[in-house]
Amino acid sequence: MRFLAPLVTFLLPTVALAAVTGSSNTDKRATAGYVLKKGPLDTPWTEKVGTDPWPEYPRPQLQRSDWLNLNGVWQYQNATANETNSPPFGTDLKQSVLVPYCLESALSGVMGSRMIWSWYRTTFDVPSNWTRNNRVILNFGAVDYEATVFVNGRKAGFNRGGYWAFNIDITDFLHSQGKNELLVFVYDPTDMGNIQIPLGKQVLEPSHIFYTPCSGIWQTVWIESAPRNHVTQLDVSADMHGEVNVTVHITGNVSIPVEIVIHEANSPDSIKHTATGTTGAAFQFSVAKPDLWSPSSPTLYNITVKAGSDKVQSYTGFRTISRGVIDGVKRPLLNGEFVFLFGTLDQGYWPDGLYTPPSREAMIYDLKALKNVGYNMLRKHIKVETALFYQACDQLGLMVIQDMPSLRPSVPVSPPTPGCNVDSVPVGNVSAQNEFDRQLAILIEQHKSYPSIVTWIIYNEGWGQETKREYPEFRLTSMIRSLDPTRLVDSVTGWNDHGAGDFHDNHHYSSPQCGTPFYSIASTPYDPSRIAIQGEFGGIGHNLTIANMWNVQKSINQINNTYEIDADLTIWNRRAHSILGELQEQIELYACSGAVWTQTTDVEGEVNGMLSYDRRINRMDLDMWRSDIQGLYDAAAARSGNSTTKVPRAEGLAMGLMSGVE
Template identity: 60%
Template sequence: MRITNGLILLRLVALAVAQGSGTYSVKTPPLTTNWTFEVGTNPWPEYPRPQMQRSQWQNLNGIWRYENATSLNATSDPPFSQTLENEVLVPSCLESGLSGIMGSYALYSWFSTSFTVPSSWSGNQILLNFGAVDYEATVYVNGQQAGFNRGGYYQFTVDVTNATKFDEANELLVFVHDPTDSGDYVIPIGKQTLRPSHIFYTPCSGIWQSVWVEPAPANYITALDVNANMDGQVNVTVHSSSGAASPVSVTIYESGGEKAIATTNGTSDSPFQFTVSSTSLWSPDSPTLYNMSISFGSDTVRSYTGFRTISKGEVNGVVRPLLNGEPLFMFGTLDQGFWPDGIYTPPSREAMVYDLDVLKSLGFNMLRKHIKVENDLFYQACDQMGLLLIQDMPALRPLQGDQYLPNADQQAEFTRQLELLVNQHKSYPSIVTWVIYNEGWGQLIDGYPEFGLTDLVNSLDGTRLIDSTTGWFDHGAGDFSDNHHYANPQCGSPFYSIQSSPYDPARIGIQGEFGGIGQNVSIEHLWNNQAAINTINQTYEIDETIDAWNYRGHKLLTELKEQTEIYACSGGVWTQTTDVEGEVNGLLTYDRRVLRTNITQWKDDIQALYDALKSRSSNSTSTMRML
């Protein structure tokens, strides 16, 4: 791929050498959280993949070594058996304070560590797992290239059996290339940019999710697809490393216990179904989950599921989302998942869940995971807490005119990664909607590819709704007629702005983004970067006091309620969970130390939204037609 402004870029890359001193310590970022200096050197100790958990495993998180590289050509001479220049915390973003590096323009990087595999694992396949590496990773073990992965948001596994030595140190070396939005690269990056400015933020490069190694038999489970519906039917596909049909046994246990309530046998690598009687349904009000075990030859994994059905229907003449056959008002926040100390990587599971606890306590039943993919423990937490998820596909580079529209190869890569998103996350009960395009970013206008992509997503996962285009270029694809408007909502209504299409009564009316009202705070709670501070007044609306901010919030939520009572609104996404860098429009400040909301007021206003839809959907002449 051609790199424009090459001399400037090379100079910036040269300046991107690690700012660490060799020995790891947390770098103080422009803003800290209460968890920044509590992370320690053994972060994220939890098993990283809760829906396919093996009993034997070894966590490789902790202090690794890191060194900047200058180009892709670095892979022609890997630094085997060398001590790289700096210590770095894994998982973390190289640009973060938690990494100990806090670098910039980290386009090319080397990471190294060592691990010891016990001889008791011999005779098994040795699987090296990565939660996510941004953006391309080339993996070497003991001097041998073992694997390559492209895609900054997705987990991958490298079989390192042939390169592994038992009961002695194994050298692990990873080369990472993360172009972000350098040159003319057009890749899924979400809100990351090398040039942060207001609604675009500090990027994340490197190994930003957990790394672990585990043994598995010669023929082992590679993936597990589970969907359990409101009728008690469980649909399962167990994917194997051989791809050859083999016997599988699935057991489901009572909720919260280990008493088996259903066992069935099936065949791997093709779907099979069975029914469990008298199950409790999963919902935001009652997020009941059931543990599972799956046996495949000598491989056994643990998992879980929740029984629920997502669908749509016409209720009293309005198309609505349905959860377990009942009309549902989905109300949540735009959740960007950025942290001042970790950028993309939360300091800990406790910190990550704090945001979710705040949303749940205020009465939100949903969040829109905005053009980012989280680690698997995030989705497990939403499953456990009963938070519905609208999951975005990470967006391509935002348009500047038509300069960064994807070419055929870039569009094919976007499509491949969209498939990964769906396939790796379609077993989480909390996910109820997939989003393909956000506000036209990377969306080709000629030929309307969102129709084909919608069909693709539906073929991969027909159990959820699809929001093909959230905001802007809507040509009629998908299940939602989705409006974005700041600050006031325009939800399922006969009025709209030029940035969104008119409401389509054949689809679900939702306010995909609104609100965005800001309130400046003292420097103690701001991202203390002058360039970011200079953009604060680009926030959609600035309210000078907390009281004014809450007053405006009440007015806007009242408008959304009225559009639910009068028109055809079925949900809304408030911008946003937290401030991010130069944006000061969060319920929480970026450091999570100040909650702006008047709790009683917001809880009442949110409940009024649910009550409004319930009233519209359950009058004495109520009618429903499934779609």
Template identity: 60%
Template structure:
């Protein structure tokens, strides 16, 4: 087995386009040979992600929904084609001349898509589908997520336009369907000519919520994801149907439910089942379009150690959807003079990883549900009770898996771009993606922040919302005539207007102006968590809020060529890792040493939670628990189990202890 750096020449044939780059016609799909694969890559086939994709409002009866994942037609547009389409009145329909096969739902830049494109800024998709004659009155077309701006046509009729690369959306396409025979679905982007798919990523002059994506990847910024990257499906619904469910259940046994509908019906039947059973625990009629709260007796609580869930069914007229909830309360309180995060009224130490959710074969999209759950189980196995979902949003089934397996989630809002790329080949177009004008960018960021919360606030596992990461997109010192800290407080209040059941981490790392529930510090490699010392962009610990180490560690260990992202720039930038350890054994030893530092800070100061960087390697980063291909687990599992348990034990001793605690005002230390 060759050492990583010694195998550089071996990497070049794949890294720089000399591998399998077979061009597909509109006929068959061919899996590309990317820079790296996973154990699940070859198992994907041409019917990926067959599972019903929306577990909290499921119409999963096989006779009621139809998965549209699979091989579609795709075409990337050149500058000349774009200019021609802009000038002409283009008919939406028919074959994509000069197109190729694409596997939905995988990013156009990924190997699994069969395209493995670059600068896929303007694109077109096409597929056909049949609607069963037995279906109900209305047919809904659903998209899990499309990056970034999508215009949807069915049989030539414009049925939807959507902006935002991380959010689900649907549309009633009943009126656009053919009476008999095959229907044609075109997914296109951009308002210039209404026939394109548009994803600017960090193309100048646009600034959109994009997380870690960059058109030209570099070290901690990765290959972008364009196009359809989550499941597409059809659903049969009656005319009177449920649009959305909001469900929250507290540790005191209260359930708060809102059933959203545009129907004229005024009440729905709500049934809560005994956990793990079809026996009915509670049944009542509830009014629609208003929040209703009612008590449930003898409930079992949800926690990482006991992730108890209760199934739910809601019926409105002839429409029935399935859902679930978990009874738990997230709050904050003072224990022995220290601000703490509380789950069901108790302080437990929140310890998790920075979870980026990238895959070498599918990029934003895991190759399968099994693969996605593999990561979660690897963390649970050694005792992690939390992950910070880092400036990315996952498919709904990820959140269900965290609910089921018992993993608390700190959910980030995808960050705005940190830099722009200007490319003459791709002229600007007056579309809805915000340009660099600060006021426009901020309004769009705020709008999508609200969408994040509204689409995810019913998952029991989510315990905290993060607004800004390390100042990325955070307004500069003066914005629109006001100090930037005003924006921090305004957005914190905005989040709480949409969800009062969770904590808010306004700024994780760097420019903290005192808003939110947490004082969050990033420090590599050693922790500085609620301590009386600080450095870099951090400020002295604020004892009026909860101390959390939002990122730390980041220690890396080089891997052999077969497990590395075989791209020259990524290989060269491995040396930028915060710390590189010579062997896996040394890496585990260094982790043990860092754990002891964190344990000391829990025992003696105000540290309430920490986020270890990171779950897996990603492209040029080699500091994961797992390698990017998920084939190597670096952890000495017994050591990690013991060290993580020691953190929890240290936190337990602080529930009423008289240890040294940082209690003074900013810049002061109290004993």
């Protein structure tokens, strides 16, 4: 029987950033051809998306008041390799596409395959009430993988990397009156041939734990008005002692005065502290007696930044992430105390939008499902999310262990190497490694101000990890620490561990081996000089009816590759109880400091989620999971001298979740 979860509007804890409004202004001539496709599976939010998706201001840590959302129905057509030499200016394209959904998704209205080269087109007006002397900035949340941007017949900019925000000053390309034409040429090779790029789990031929790719524009597109000298990036870190470190980056590399206002947490219109500095250089100041951010009390403070004539809104949370020795064991510390890190492997895939959730409401549903049973963390698995995702984690009090999107596990050798049993190498060439390094730095720079992120991961299970020319994780760990000294680094999660970073990270299905005196093949013996974490475990599965599964025969055929399949939900929960009991024992007896259960939801050919892929079934016996997870925290508290802390459930969530019954 198919159950539909009630669609409840959830209220997050207040981080009352300045009210910002925007409206869609895409070319309505292009709307006639858009039709929502019938994909292999939908969600309760699919039919609610409409043609003005993701209307929220997309960059909560650097908000401006004058902006215009360009999401909606654009024109699209398939392309070939060299078409940037002859863009289709002034020409209607063949199809319609709903931005910002991957071209392979049902919500895009295209639902194509092998979308290697593509054209997007729309037109827009610049609002007449925007300040005449300001600049107009075109922003993209993310485009996978390369984007060449044209405005009114001229090339305006280029970006490489499928997970990163970028912007272009398009002022000099705009018409003084009337509509402006925007064309975007996208190249996304995914894993074509022997190409090696950061791509996570995307493959052109999906198979079991590798999924349908996401090509093209998959995060919000918007324009905004900003002064000629405007803030381009705002780096803020605030620690448990009230020490705040700020760098305000501005166009033109000019040095001008900056005013920072920290507002009271529970009274956003009241001022808690004001400080001054200059752009382009870090400056520090102290805030007296801040309320600290933690999973049990995710307090956030609004910030107003004024630099010259530019004014932006942001926020921060006061907390300190560190490592220390407690009773002879290396531990992760939050605000000076050992907090056991327990979360899920969060892959962030959706059957209707693939990389893009159908809506913010849908995205938050997943997070609240985790918070509701007591998870205090998630591991964002070889994918990077929208800025609104990290804001939601900040607001809810979910710590994030953030992966760098991996290179392919291997690439073909061309020509094949004589005498080699496996014709593949981890990293095809030095340029692939250099590009990985460049994009890893972008990950850190663009996300280092989110309070919820506590740890960076460089390599997952050796995927794309060089081991012959060098062990790059050592220098990359040093690079991360130079860019962001405020967090821990899990250099290698799984295997190919050579001793870098803050964690000794074991993967083992189904049972854990976390800081224990026993381990299995591909792992390494526990290293007491680092923090012990179970980077992946669990993975037990439970089959559903086709109504709640990815209805693709190849995926269905591969479900039996799941680490363990349990006959029904009673057995699934009983097995989870047993495995979580093993983990609790390893906390009590050994050196276990954190663990990552696989996983938040089912994905295509996998059926081992807390939730089904369509989010209509919640497998968890909620009372059992709450009790077992609290048991982990209690065991950790007993090893640390701390009083046990209960992580509060998300407000009002229980009404929006299914009980674990089919």
